[in-house]
Amino acid sequence: MRSFYIIGFLALLSFDTLAQISFKYASIYALPVTFDIAWLTRIFSQPWIYGAFVGYIGAFFTWMTLLKYAPVGPSFAASHLELISVTLFSIWLFNEPLTIPKVIGATLIIAGVLFLAKQEDDDEKIKSTA
Structure with missing residues (x-):
């Protein structure tokens, strides 16, 4: 089951990262923002917007699958690894x-995921001995 979690969270991380990076590229190519047909044409003529759609849809289905099997606390924390x-x-x-606040934030996110995963592992050990 552990490999399921690892593969699932790597897939979630990949889809989320694809969505965010694609959305950033799509926004760069959509400039200037004019809220007209020319602007919409610029957006939808770039492949990046479709990468964002694929990323968001893939992340949604991966997340729903993970929530079905994985504990909520560590899952929610691990879902934020995409920020890193x-x-x-x-x-x-x-x-x-790369700024000091970004490094501190990344460190805190990783620490939170590790602490929640450790807590969940300890809870499972307690349940199995009871």
Whole structure:
């Protein structure tokens, strides 16, 4: 079951990251924002908007599947790992700066996921011995 969780959360992370990065690229190519047919044409003529759709739809179905089997606490925390992957890709693809608050935030997210996973593991051990 552990490999199911790992594969599932890697898929969720991938879909979420694809959606966010694609949406960023789509917004760059949609400029200037004019709220007219020309603007809509610019948006939907770029493949990035479709990458965002695929990412969001894939993330939704992956998330629903994970929630069916995985504990809610660690699942919810792990679903936020995409903030770290999107930050790293944004540094690489969009030349965004890596700042101390981003590093602290990433560290806290990882710590939260690890603590919740550890707590869930401890709870399972207690249940199995009771």
